[in-house]
Amino acid sequence: MKRSFVRSPYLWAMLGVAAVVTAAWVGRENYQPVLPGSLAPDFVVTAMDGSLATVEQYRGKVVLLNVWATWCAPCLQEMPSMQRLYEAMEGTDFEILAVSIDVPVGQTDLGGMPGGDLEVFAADFALTFPIFRNATGDIQRVYQTTGVPESFVIDREGIIVKKIAGPTEWDAPENEELIRRLLGS
Incomplete structure (x- = not known):
């Protein structure tokens, strides 16, 4: 008995591959990697008091954007150095935006x-x-992060100057010097 080509799994497999290739080809111009030198994408996050914030609100300041989670051991490791850097930069136009990807207490992601x-x-x-929460993970998608912690140093014009995947000592001399240089001090 002759089998219809329309029912062939090969036809459907080829059509599926063609659809994926076409979608990738069409979307290639919309893909903007989030790397040093690129404009920091905007996003909306929720502060601990329930207010909303965007990275755009901090334009004109030097920003350390840190994506982290409470269950992440390397994130816990770098938090004290972030606090020390924040204290060292007090009174300047420097801000830390620590964005947690944790879901609320009592939930599981x-x-x-x-x-x-x-x-x-x-x-x-x-x-x-x-400290902000982004339980939906939008920030991970927008910033194309691969894990936590992942951090971005953003200059006054909103340009990403440095990207770090993994924990770092934020109050180390080279990081503090970078922030001070971006502040112009």
Whole structure:
């Protein structure tokens, strides 16, 4: 018995591959890698007090954007150095935007990680810089992060100057010098 080509799994497989290739080809011009030298993409996050914030609101300041989570051991490792840097830069146009990808307490994210209590976390580490939540993971998609922590130093014009995947000592001389240079001090 002769089989219809329309019912052939090969036809559907070829059509599927063609659709993926076409979509990639059409979307290639819209893809903008988030690398040093590129404009920092805007996003909306929620502060611990419930207010909304965007990176655009901080234009004119030097910003350390840190994507992190309460369950991330390397994130915990770098938080004290971020606080020390924040204190060293007090009175300048420097700001830290620490954006947690934790879901709220009592929930579990798609990866099975429990929700984090940002207020307790901030108190435990005596953090005074702004902490935000982005439980939907939009920031990870927009900034094309591959894990946590991942950080971006953004200049006054909104250009990404430095990108770091993994923990770092933010109060190390080279990082503080970079921030001071961007501040013009």
